Amino acid sequence: MKHFFSALSVLPLLLLSLCGYGQNKNKESKEEVDYVNPLIGTAFTGFAEGLDGGGTMPCVNVPFAMTNFVAQTGENKMSRMVYQYEDKKVIGFTATHQPTVWMGDYGYVSVMPQIGELKVLPEERSLPFDHKDEISTPYYYAVTLNAGNDQKIRGEIAGGNTCGMFQFTFPKSDQAHLIIQGINLNPALADSANNYSNRIEKLRGYVHIDLLHNEITGYNPDRQSAQLGPELKNFKGYFVIRFDKKINSYGTWDKQTISKNSTSQFGTRMGAYLSFNTKTTEVVKVIVATSFISIEQAKSNLQREISGWDFGGLVKNTRKQWQQQLKVMTLSGVSKDQKTIFYTALFHTMLFPRQFSEYGKYYSAFDDKVHTGTSYNDYSLWDTFRALHPLLILTQPQRVNGMVQSLLQMYKEGGWMPMWPNPTYTNIMISTHADAVVADAYVKGFRGFDQQLAYQAVHKDAFTAPDGDTHKLWGDRDLWTSFEARGGLTYYHQLGYVPADKTKESVSRTIEYSVDDYCVAQMAKGMGKKSDYQQLVKWSNNYKNVYNTVTGFMAPKNSDGRWASNPNIGFTEGTNWTYTFGAMQDIPAMIVLMGGKKAFAEKLTKNFDEGHYRADNEPGHHYLYLFNYCGMPWKTQELVREHTSAVNFRNAPVGINGNDDCGQTSAWYLFNTMGFYPVSPASGYYSVGAPQLPFITLDLQNGKKLTIKAIGLSEKNKYVKEVRFNGKLIKDQLISHKQIIQGGSLVFKMTSIPQS
Template sequence: MIFASYLKFKNSACLLAAGLLLCGTINAQQNTTKTQKDEVDFVNPLIGTAITGFAKGLDGGGTMPCVNVPFAMTNFVAQTGESKMGRMCYQYEDKTVIGLLATHQPTVWMGDYGYVSIMPQVGNLRVLPNERKLSYDHKDEIAKPYYYSVKLKADNKTFIKSEIAGANTCGMFRFTFPAADKAHLIIQGINLNPQLKDWANDYAPRLKKLKGYVHVDTINNEITGYNPDRQSAQIGPELKNFKGYFIIKFDKQIRKYGTWDKNVIKKGSKEQFGTRMGAFISFKTITNTQVKVAVATSFISIDQARHNLKNEIPDWDFDKVVKTTRDNWQQQLKVIQVNGITAGQKTIFYTALYHTLLFPRQFSEYGRYYSAFDDKIHSGVSYNDYSLWDTFRALHPLLILTQPERVNGMVKSLLQMYQEGGWMPMWPNPTYTNIMISTHADAVVADAYVKGFRGYSTKLAYEAMHKDAFTAPDGDTQKKWGDRDLWTSFEARGGLTNYHKLGYVPVDKTRESVSRTIEYGIDDYCVAQVAKALGKDDDYKQLMAWSQNYKNVYNSTTGFMAPRNANGQWSAKPDSGFTEGTKWTYTFGAMQDVPGMIALMGGEKAFADKLSHNFTDGHYRADNEPGHHYIYLFNYCGMPWKTQELVRQNVGWQNYRNAPVGINGNDDCGQTSAWYIFSTMGFYPVTPASGMYSIGAPQFPYIALSLQNGNKLVIKATDLSAQNKYVKAVTFDGQPIKNHMISHEQISHGGTLEFKMTSVPQKD
């Protein structure tokens, strides 16, 4: 997903040159890792943190060097600038830090919510972000999934070392101060800054309705409070009870303290309400004075935050938290083992795997959760921040393989949102937002169902999916459903009324009409597979018929998917009606019916020729999701060697590097990284809910994936080299695979997937 609505296309000549580390498979077998490290030691959380893209007009990765356990509710990170929708809390190019942040911002184009930050300082007290910021140098920065540290320049001669350890809902900060008569820790409990206003961020309603709160407790040596802010509130429903609660405890006795609101400092004050406010404590230090701070967060209550703290950080042992979180990451990352590659390749691979283990985030707190869909507290397991338009394609299918124990919980969470709010979400943050298009929760639930997961009510699951597919949203024919429009009601499949009536979404009635028509068909196909399995034959036939609606927006005269008006005529603006792209971006988008697309476009040769032009003429967008399956479409039209060639090209330095400018385009909550993992392993889930993977070409000589029930999938690439990028033959447990497809049923039981590599494309 790309934040800007209008995109500039890639100019390959602008790509950064070879000074950056290559991640291709050149001479991998000869240049192997020499030192023994754990998988977690190869992760570089700074990859993708630059806002700078690979070329002019392209986005950076939108990641952050957060410290926390996998899928944590709260991420702990150095904040280099005031975040908002469209601006991450950490950007590599920034030169200053304004605080250490407990954040819930999942990615650059979504908002933070319920956040709180702490900033160390010496000298005169300065509380506002632009006044309290301290400079730093990246050479004084260490970033690991389980530990972060940075030296902040306190004055011309001295530094404050700031360290982060993180768990799930709680974290620890450790500050090492220079000698100072006046040292401070500044807490910011809410930050509604109207100067940050832009087209995507309207602060006026929040300034009128919201007030954060802090309380200084000198008896319990802590500061407590809550933050009701949701930066994406303008594109979601009101939540009267929403609050991000926090407890901040110190191992240094609070003696001097106060609160602040905007630029007004109130020394000795213990309580503060406001829209841009916080608290502070002050003390004297000698050289190397250490102050430890424990931060507990909750969306349920202060008492729950205290319970979370007792569970996750029962003492003041910073190093123990670091070790426990490191062990957790190592346990999750070693699920995939790789051999025969360089240290640089391992860094890119395991950082990508790390990025796939962050979202959707856990939202339940030891058996209970706050629901942002009915504004109440419930018992059970919950996840949130699903980037569904992106992640239904590769992330969720990958989690079925790498995190099977979480899949049922993630599905149940979507169904709980349906029960509590009336619909499954499009992009919860943490409640409904009408960002992007279609109801791809359908694809996530259906894919899990088809692959055998049943740890949820299948009756409820089908009810939720059926509503998405058959029921138009309120006011459907009166609304245009523009992306990021101010909230009026849930969008679901905007334009569904005409999609059913006309067989397509008309461009003169609903925005992003062509993309909607294609993507609604994908979800119809997915729901149809569950209908078939449940014996709902009439629904199955209707859904499968609707899944063919993409054909109604194919203009055979131009050879492209194109916008149509409600009267059936083609629009005079052929590049209108698309989501983050053009006709080239979406013409091959009907992943649910690749044979049907091929027939529609004149057969295999005609299809392959047009698809080749998509790549050779520079139309292909590796940095955005709609085309993530395009490379694999050559398998369906007699050119598997082209798939193999393009896999090698696109997992290489053009898209993935061991550098802050290291992911071509937004990582989108792990989707781009999941594409890389699948493509490196040698297969990809082109069609959700089909139970099939399209064979590509492995990029490492040896990969072993630990599956559920103790099964293991071993992937071998014999004779792999820089030249040998093509597949001569592929077998599974010794049996030849000839149709370039392998089933989930086969893979899930484990076995050996072996590729014989060659330098000669197999064109016969």
């Protein structure tokens, strides 16, 4: 840890020499971006045995960038990130599109510096490093690699949206190299989550060394999650790589075969290389431009994003963009560690869904064609509908319409909105939570998308069963046959629940389909579709049909109406404790179902006190706030304090308890810290908790601001005595979105005494 912080502390001096500008070392002058620590959450190790790490990466790029530029510490695949903090070696500097540990990379390319004997394969070319020689910010990354015989290579990264620049400082050598890897189909990485056979048989990457233009071009058709989605014949990640050092000695490689002076190569694990002499501390710059449209588009992207070989200028511009976005929230009266955790969380909420359009055009992975317009991709919807998308409505309102319209374009081009696009359909996780995202935006007043198309899309999800619904079990990560949508919907409509003997994850599906039905119902109501509204509201109560009044838990039920003999089946990433309180759309009725406020609160308390609650996974993210509905707001306030503490969030690589899941966990932290949370999507209301910082200002649309004050906040004063919005007392622990976006002052008076 000492080394970790000492590396960060030298950043201002390095940037001063690097870019011709520096930061005032007086901590009072630091800007918001200076507190971001992208190494938080990068450890594979979790907070305890059996817990996952954060699944983040120290990427360099502008907010919501199409391409992330990062040091690659291992051969990534589904279940393994491109960078893991525990790793001791670097195998490349990569342009990656891997959004999170559970999903795959696609269209990637990497560059690796080297001296001595030419070694091209990742396991052979890797070079060790020490974290004390590593610097990571959202706009600049650097690491010193041990090249052997007391020689070092310094690698640095600057990144934009689709393009980035690597800068390598070499020692004196007559055998210096740059190895480009255009595709990496390594069958040795195969496991239950990663099938390589079909991809190796069908795919071929391509590189071409262009001596006239001193560049390497090519494409990578690989999608690591291809087994989970439809075939895309036209999919390619195109790249253009330029060098400020003339290409003289060169060649290509495929697996162990190196072809000197070759200028073109196809293959499944292949690339190109350049060799040259270097002087002591000679700097070689490499520009990488990417596109999903064409090589020509990659060149056009490069022309827009990077001017000449100005590495420092790119760093400065990306820093400016991050600062502009991060200053949407300002803090005062907090420690350095608190600021770092807070702004790193905010940084993590500004990475996904990623921009997928390239200056007015985009490749669609849903009809395998190029279109005009704006596009986003990599939506981790099962996670992010809960807190990330509601947060973006407040912090990034200018992007919300585009994100919704992108989901609708996927519907138009592929027939359904996606569940977890990477970048095309995958049947990862359950339910069609794009419905909640679209409906929540609609309820909160966004109209900059095709509303009729939006309703058509959510209506299909709610009313139409997927192809072959009654003939498939829809198991998690089954090989692709067709789009899952709401698997088991046929039974859900016929029986009022998804039966455990017909469809996998049946209990969780029933509950989550009910949530989405409620969300679609709110759109139907707003658009005057009365009949649909009535039907959807009825379906939104289906969660009650899997509540076992004898056991007091949500439970699996077979198609004959009998409870399944095994009460532990039918759940997604959890147990009956995880899902029993899951009907977030209908909390008062759920409380009645379980015997009233007293009985409900007692069972909910057991959930927390007996260790059943899992803060490291999303289904229970709203559980902290359920005590508000039982007349016990003080309990919610206690839990918010506990779960925003070092129990779940730390200023360290092992710094996020559980996977961040494309910003969901970070958004959960930010809402908890602000003092309110969007428990019920598409309801238009937030449940009030307790702020954890004394003063927060949130910039809203149209120049308005929300100021959150926690008067008397301290270690002991964790309870709320009263809360007022613009002077008006809030009595029911609810505040509306309409109130929030008007701006003003949300004032909490804190006390050490629990208040009912």
